[in-house]
């Protein structure tokens with residue numbers, strides 16, 4: 001990777017991936033783009049920034065040519081719960097951005113990274129120790145887009161030689177930009193609520209186990225996979241990766257150990273519960289470990305220490 005384009009840079013992953021890549025590859029070699037300029041003021045201050053609607057193929061291609069881009073991170077997506085509110089729009093945005101990314105990559109000889117998700121699985125997949133290669137019949141439009149995207153990305157690799165790679169991210173926990181409209185968002189919101197109000201109302205019931213990961217591991221995965229020796233990759237789109245699996249009761253316990261007067265109750269949201277129930281409890285990520293050295297560093301305890309420290313500092317500074 002030399003000249004990198006991040007599409008959808010203002011979101012939860014992009015806002016941290018941009019500075020992370022700038023540190024490694026140089027500030028001027030990472031171009032941030034987003035449809036929403038105001039979300040990107042900070043990104044624009046630190047390096048090249050362009051306003052881009054990923055569905056605008058002409059402008060997208062111009063930017064790729066202007067900066068001589070060789071690697072595209074396509075991070076544009078409506079998440080699972082939002083997608084169910086407007087499935088047609090979710091298909092249009094999620095698939096439109098991916099198809100433009102793949103076509104522009106084919107024409108300009110770029111590599112493409114696109115996140116897939118635990119949401120690519122469905123209730124008929126084995127939900128414990130979910131294998132890398134198994135039944136994938138998701139019940140959400142988000143998942144339908146992810147499975148289609150995985151297949152389309154593999155197709156562009158085998159048919160046109162486009163260097164496409166991706167991971168199936170679990171819920172990502174972070175403290176810079178809040179996620180929005182996802183089923184796993186509760187695992188971020190709980191830390192903010194614990195610091196601010198010392199109480200949290202959980203939208204998923206106890207016993208709902210899902211794979212999760214702290215943002216630093218997610219960022220490292222992006223670079224590790226894109227820098228991996230292609231001859232070692234038996235898979236491409238997309239690798240299971242996980243760092244931990246917990247349910248609401250377990251994350252609550254971890255926080256309560258550190259904030260003894262923290263309380264949690266439940267107000268289960270049926271759409272989110274149905275989505276979470278159809279997703280893996282824990283994935284098998286042995287292929288990622290074997291093929292490109294995936295090895296997460298953070299677990300629930302170390303992540304909770306760090307989240308409470310960082311979110312606590314933000315609160316003291318009046319940032320939320």
Ligand code: SER
Nearest residue numbers: 079080117182183184
């Ligand atoms: N975090 C996403 C969601 O909950 C899953 O990839 O929608």
